[in-house]
Amino acid sequence: MNIPNDRRYASTHEWIKAEGDLMLVGISDPAQEQLGDLVFVGDVKVGGKLTAGAVAGVVESVKAASDIHAPVSGEILAFNDALNDTPDLINEDPYGTWIFKIKPDQMSDADKLLDASSYEAIAQD
Template identity: 60%
Template sequence: MQLPDDRKYLATHEWVKKEGDLLVVGITDFAQDQLGDLVFVGEFTVGSQLAAGDTAGVVESVKAASDIYAPVAGQLVEFNTKLEDGPDMLNEVPYETWIFKLKPDNAADFEHLLSGQDYAAQLD
């Protein structure tokens, strides 16, 4: 499994990438593979304040629904509205398709997330 090394990961199968003072969040290739064909991405509330581990929104597939979690505490500042009409983008290019952006309360919290190697190890 290839994991881009320009980002961090969560045990709940989200990836997190720094973009200026924001964190960009998507789901891993493993997650989209396990879920199958995605049919809905939503329930993300722009402006909401989230604690680390809070549910930020949901993705639904033909197999199951799955919560998407905030990697760190912060404010949800943007949702990728392209996913409303094209949730399958997450199946096709999961590492190029972001779901939401978060302005972290403490930028240093990013450093405590899993490396690609640590994430891969917990999948074994």
């Protein structure tokens, strides 16, 4: 199972990684594996303010649809437009492909999320 140590994880299978004063958000390798081949990623509202745990968008595969949650509270500043035409980028590189960028209300909120080893323990269940 591929779970990098350079980011934090939500129990809902999103990862978050700092990039300056913003955070990149994507879904984990175990999550994309469970979903299968992605056919749609979207419904992300750029400019929207969300609280941690709120639905930020959706990913759909040939098997299922799943909500993407905001790992921290903040404002969504960007959606990865490349996913409009090639949602399977997430299948190919789940940790190199972000879904949205969020400006967190508090950068330290990410510290409350799971580290890689804690996430790995729940991802195996």
